Each structure stands twice: as structure tokens, then as C-alpha cells.
Amino acid sequence: MIIIGERINGMFKDIGEALRNKDPKPIQEWAVKQEEGGSHYLDVNSGPAVPNDERPEAYEWMVKVIQEVSDLPICLDSTNYDAIEAGLKLLKRPGMINSCPAERDKIERVFPMAVKYNAALIGLTMDNKGIPKDAENRIVFAMELVAAADEFGLPFDELYIDPLILPCNVAQDHAPEVLESIRMVKTLANPAPKTVLGLSNVSQKAPDRGLINRTYLAMAMAVGLDAAIMDANDDELVDVAATCEILLNNSIYADSYLKVFRQR
Amino acid sequence: MAVALIKERYQNSVSELTIGATPEEGGTRTSVIKVGGDGTLPFLHFEGEMKNRPVIAMEVTDVPPVWSETLNSYYKDVYNDPVAWAKKCVEEYKADLLYVKLIGANPEGENRSPEECAKVVKDILGAVGVPLIVSGCEDPEKDNEVIAAVAEAGAGENLLIGVVEQDNYKSITAAAMVHRHSVIARSPLDINICKQLNILISEMGLPLDRIAIDPMIGGLGYGIEYAYSIMERARLGALANDKMLSMPMICTVGYEANRAKEANASEEEFPGWGDVKERAILWETMTATALLQAGASILLMRNPDAVRLVKENIDDMMVSNE
Structure with missing residues (x-):
């Protein structure tokens, strides 16, 4: 099960403000926190916090600050394809x-x-x-x-x-x-x-x-x-994902399977 | 018409384990052994890389073992001298590395002290240049002391030490961490315990590439198919990116094959079975070669003629079939 963490999205108040103020901290905190939670990818969406014509630059900035703190691959989420392409150019993986x-x-x-x-x-x-x-x-x-x-x-x-x-x-x-x-x-x-x-x-x-x-x-x-x-x-949702992997016989059971699922 | 081979794509490969350390690496070995690293099922060279060839560690015990007549015929002159035995295995029988089993520590037997056991290991290290695998006497409490002493005496030599089990893994794992060795993680033909034990060991902080899985095996005719299926499952798990099953596997071939009735019963008793000496060689050889196909990386063996045959088999199987 591939978990794409949804939290870096301008629809959330803290991320929206971070985007408006160019404050990397909330974005970086959520990158780290979602990685610890069990994310395999980080979804990145500016939402309406950034005007459409400024989004390419905003996506470049988000990719840059996230890659400073996390090695997770990034899922660029936008209807503005120029913004997506601007982000793609900077991805390390x-x-x-x-x-x-x-x-x-x-x-x-x-x-x-x-x-x-x-x-x-x-x-x-x-x-x-x-x-x-x-x-x-x-x-x-x-x-x-x-x-x-x-x-x-x-x-x-x-x-x-x-x-x-x-x-x-x-x-x-x-x-x-x-x-x-x-x-x-x-x-x-x-x-x-x-x-x-x-x-x-x-x-x-x-x-x-x-x-x-x-x-x-x-x-x-x-x-x-x-x-x-x-x-x-x-956590309960991630536990369900981990348990389904066991019950579908996709992953071999061990008593500590919940912990291992999060370690990837 | 040409047949198109179906090739699987795997996400992960088996971790690579190094045994032994040269003087530049802090040890005194003249050679080191690397096993694992496989990116496909055994010997499917056309599909992925089989980075290292499987190796054979020949077994040496610290005090004379109770072995079969056939094995006695090779070793009886050196049973009382583990150093001479070790040299014989390396020089005469071309062992890749040695498996030193410290049965003399057994409290029910000679009850040798940890220091005496460590000295045997030290002496062997001084006499041969190949890397060593060292395990205890199968008494968990005593082995914790013995292997701790061995780990200390062999510091820097990057030994493979064991065995650790689900209910007794902390002391030996700690010793391996402190003195920079690797451990044999043994589970009783049980893939779930195998994985759990690897998790427990790694939670203590030992890196995953310093663990070898001993899945426990049965000899030919004595449950080898169970071992085969467990090993196959572990390998498929490793290739599917299950990091907690991605270690190379080590198999006690010599022990299991030589306790089979077929490796010991005389021709007089079973005239249809033929010469016992030939039979014992083949029994150990067949056990080993079957387990190679299941993904074994380290074979712990006894009979020098079986070792020779299995080496030939490994040579043949390592020829590319791309």
C-alpha cells in the first residue's frame, strides 16, 4: 500500500499561511511528520492560497524546502501544469x-x-x-x-x-x-x-x-x-493499511508488523 | 521458434554480508567472504544479478565430536587438535571459510570455560587466513557467555557469530555490536518468527547487513521440503522489498545430512542401499545442492568429498545463462 500524505495542501490554514508568508517551517514540519507517520509520497498542493500565475514559482519553492528535510518522493498536485512542470524539474527522485x-x-x-x-x-x-x-x-x-x-x-x-x-x-x-x-x-x-x-x-x-x-x-x-x-x-488508519497488507498476504506476518510497516 | 523468457522485475535485492576483515580493515584475515546481494531467484542470471557465489564453511569442533564412521575416516587424526583440523580443511580441502562449533562448552559435557573456548578461536585465527563463523554449544545461557568471550577475543576480525533466537537474542547481538561482528539469527522453520527476530535484532541497533538468517533445515528425506518452502518464501519476500527478510541464508547442511539414517546405515544392514561411504557423500551433496536452489548463501558442511562435489555444482550454476 502506497501512502501519499495529503497534508501539504494550501486548503489547510497553516500551509496556506506558510505559502502566503513564504515561511518554510510548517511545510517542512509536515514533511517530516508525514514521513514518520508512514507516508511513501508527499502530496504537494498550493490550493487557492497562491494566485494561478504565481504557482510555478510557488511549486519550485515548495519542492526546494521539502527536499531540504525529507527524502520522500513528491506528488505534485495541481491543475496548473506549468506549476507541476516547474516542480518536476527540481525533483531529486x-x-x-x-x-x-x-x-x-x-x-x-x-x-x-x-x-x-x-x-x-x-x-x-x-x-x-x-x-x-x-x-x-x-x-x-x-x-x-x-x-x-x-x-x-x-x-x-x-x-x-x-x-x-x-x-x-x-x-x-x-x-x-x-x-x-x-x-x-x-x-x-x-x-x-x-x-x-x-x-x-x-x-x-x-x-x-x-x-x-x-x-x-x-x-x-x-x-x-x-x-x-x-x-x-x-495512526488507526495506517494500522488498517498495514493489517490489510497482512490479511491480503502481500506482506509476511511478524508480531511487530505495524511498526515495520511504518519503517518501510 | 524462439521462446521468449518471462522475466520478473524485482524491487529489492538481498543484503550483502561480509565475513572477515583484512589487516587494512582492522583484522588479520588474508581473504574476506562476501555473500548475498542477489537481485533474483537463485541462479537466474538472465533475470537479475547474482552478485556473489554461495560459499562453503567447513565445520571444525573444539573437542572431538561424535560423528559417523565415514566422517571419522577423514578427520580422526585431527579430532584432538582443532588448529590442525582447521588447517587441514583450508589447505587440503580448500574450505572457503570455517565454521567453528564450540561443543566443548556444553555444561553436560566438558563444560569448558568461555576463556578456554575463546582461546581455541584465537588459535585457529592465528593458524589460518580464512574468515570464521563461530557458534556455541546449544545451551543458551552458556552460549551467551562463551560467544561474548569469543566476540571480545576476535574483536576486529568481523566474525559471524551465533546463534541468536527469538527468546535469547540480546547478549550475543550486543556482543556483535560492541566488537563489530555479524550474527546468525535462527528461527525454527517459521517465516513469521524469522522476520520477527530480524526486527528485534535491528531494533537493538545492529544493521540489517550484519545478520544471516538460519531458517533451520531438514536433511534430504527429513523435511528438506519444509526448509525449501520457507527459504523460497523468505527470498521472494526479500525481492518484493521486505527489508526484514532480505538477509543471506545459512544452512546447517553437514549436521542435518549426516544424522540421516541413510548417511550412516551399513551396506550389510541394507544391501540394496549400496556402499555407505558413497551414500553419505551423496546425502550431504544432495541436501546442499537442493538448498542452493532455495537460496542458501552459506553452507555449513562436513564431508570433504561432498564439499568438492558441491563446489563443482556451484561452479556450474554460476555460469551465466543469460
Whole structure:
């Protein structure tokens, strides 16, 4: 299970302020803290804290300050592809691009960039008309993304398909469709594309978010989820990921398996 | 029609363990041994790198052992002199390194003191240039004292010392850390305990590349298939990036093979089985070669003719099949 720590995001107040004040400290603290929690990648998203035209510079700065304190690979998260490219140029180790929808103009911009910088790529099962209601139509988009990987020379297992989970308190019917999508994505190519979720979205604005996140993570891992953008400092959630690895027989059991999972 | 070989891509390789230290490295060995580093399943050279060849450590005991008639025929002249025995193994039988088993420490037997045991190791170090593996008498409490003394006496020599087990790992691991040796981590044919023990040792602060896994084995005909499957699982775990299973494996081949009935029963007793001497050689050879295929890096062996045959097998298997 690949954990992509979600915390360095301008939507959070401390990170938003750090971006506005060019204060590296909160960003660096969260980089270290998420690494200790069990992150394998650090997601980096300026959010609306930085005006769009200033984002390339902001992503360069974030990459620079994070790499001063952490060796984790970085997942550059933006709809501004120039900002992503500015960050990619500075990465010390292969990173990840978050994300590209199934829209031809964006595919043509993002897929070659992933190949050029040896980065993994998150592909979203949506287009400019939005997110499909069911698994079948999500898979139509996933197939377009897989075909694009083939066309542009991105290895299939460097493509992470995100079938887009929605909050269960407003779009409950999507939860089982996303599980079915994960299962189907794994059959689309050989080697199979990887799958990823923005996990915390499933519990938006619900009172017991932790429980919903944990439960859905276990269900999704059981059908083949490879990665999640999630709260890497929710210990109970990370414990669920570690335990699923054991119960799916992906990792060999030892009494200290929870601790070892975090050591990587 | 050409057959396209399917090649697996692995994320990780086995850690590389060094035994012995030359004078430049703080020891007195004339050669050092490196094992492990494999990036694929055994001998699949076409798929990944097999960085180091498997090695054979020949067994020497500090006091005369109770071994088979066949083994006695090779060693009886040196049983009372571990230094002469060590030299014989190195000079005559071309051992890559030696496995010194301090059975004389056994409280039920000669109950030799830790100092006496350490002296034997010192004497052997003085007589031969190859690296040493040293283990105790299988009495955990006594071994903690004996191996601590050996670790101190051999400081700088980068010995491989053991054995540590899940319920008795702290003393010997600490001794290895203080005097810069590596340890043999033994688990009873159990992959889960194997991994847990490696975690416990590394939590004490010993680096992972200073551990060898002794998975415990069965000889040919006596559970070797269990050993094979455990070793295979450990190796696949290592290649799939399980750092706590990524150590080279060491196997007590000589001990297990030579206690099999087939390595000892006379031809008079079982006329269909043929000459016991030949049979004993083959029993140890077959046990060793099977375990090489399961991923063994260090074979602890006794019979010099089996050692010779297994070396030939290793030579053949190390030829590239790319």
C-alpha cells in the first residue's frame, strides 16, 4: 500500500499561511511528520492560497524546502501544469503527477511530461462533463487513459487510475461503483495499471470521519487499491493499511508488523 | 521458434554480508567472504544479478565430536587438535571459510570455560587466513557467555557469530555490536518468527547487513521440503522489498545430512542401499545442492568429498545463462 500524505495542501490554514508568508517551517514540519507517520509520497498542493500565475514559482519553492528535510518522493498536485512542470524539474527522485483527466488536450500536455521526467501519473476517470455515476462509465475513461499511456510510452504500472470517490453523505451510491471500478481497472492492461483514491473525500463533513476512512480503505484494498492520498498521521488508519497488507498476504506476518510497516 | 523468457522485475535485492576483515580493515584475515546481494531467484542470471557465489564453511569442533564412521575416516587424526583440523580443511580441502562449533562448552559435557573456548578461536585465527563463523554449544545461557568471550577475543576480525533466537537474542547481538561482528539469527522453520527476530535484532541497533538468517533445515528425506518452502518464501519476500527478510541464508547442511539414517546405515544392514561411504557423500551433496536452489548463501558442511562435489555444482550454476 502506497501512502501519499495529503497534508501539504494550501486548503489547510497553516500551509496556506506558510505559502502566503513564504515561511518554510510548517511545510517542512509536515514533511517530516508525514514521513514518520508512514507516508511513501508527499502530496504537494498550493490550493487557492497562491494566485494561478504565481504557482510555478510557488511549486519550485515548495519542492526546494521539502527536499531540504525529507527524502520522500513528491506528488505534485495541481491543475496548473506549468506549476507541476516547474516542480518536476527540481525533483531529486522520480515523483508523481496529480493529476490528468480523460480529456484529449490535457492528456497531450501531461502524459509526455510524465514520460520526460520519469514520473508516475494519476489519471482521473472524468472529463469536462464531470464524474460518471457508475463503474462502467468510469472504466470507459480509464481505458482512454490506459490507451494514452500506451500512445505516449508511459509504463502501465506507472499510471495510477483514480476512480474518484465522493462523500458518502451526499453520494452514497458511488461507493460501491468505485470499488467495482478498482476491480475492473486491474484487468485493463498487463502489467495492470495501479489504482489510487483521494480517500478522505469519502467522509467529507461526516461526524465520524476516521471510521468511514478506515472502513473504506479496507474495502478498497481488498479489491486491489494500490495507493491512497490520505491522512498519514491517522495512526488507526495506517494500522488498517498495514493489517490489510497482512490479511491480503502481500506482506509476511511478524508480531511487530505495524511498526515495520511504518519503517518501510 | 524462439521462446521468449518471462522475466520478473524485482524491487529489492538481498543484503550483502561480509565475513572477515583484512589487516587494512582492522583484522588479520588474508581473504574476506562476501555473500548475498542477489537481485533474483537463485541462479537466474538472465533475470537479475547474482552478485556473489554461495560459499562453503567447513565445520571444525573444539573437542572431538561424535560423528559417523565415514566422517571419522577423514578427520580422526585431527579430532584432538582443532588448529590442525582447521588447517587441514583450508589447505587440503580448500574450505572457503570455517565454521567453528564450540561443543566443548556444553555444561553436560566438558563444560569448558568461555576463556578456554575463546582461546581455541584465537588459535585457529592465528593458524589460518580464512574468515570464521563461530557458534556455541546449544545451551543458551552458556552460549551467551562463551560467544561474548569469543566476540571480545576476535574483536576486529568481523566474525559471524551465533546463534541468536527469538527468546535469547540480546547478549550475543550486543556482543556483535560492541566488537563489530555479524550474527546468525535462527528461527525454527517459521517465516513469521524469522522476520520477527530480524526486527528485534535491528531494533537493538545492529544493521540489517550484519545478520544471516538460519531458517533451520531438514536433511534430504527429513523435511528438506519444509526448509525449501520457507527459504523460497523468505527470498521472494526479500525481492518484493521486505527489508526484514532480505538477509543471506545459512544452512546447517553437514549436521542435518549426516544424522540421516541413510548417511550412516551399513551396506550389510541394507544391501540394496549400496556402499555407505558413497551414500553419505551423496546425502550431504544432495541436501546442499537442493538448498542452493532455495537460496542458501552459506553452507555449513562436513564431508570433504561432498564439499568438492558441491563446489563443482556451484561452479556450474554460476555460469551465466543469460
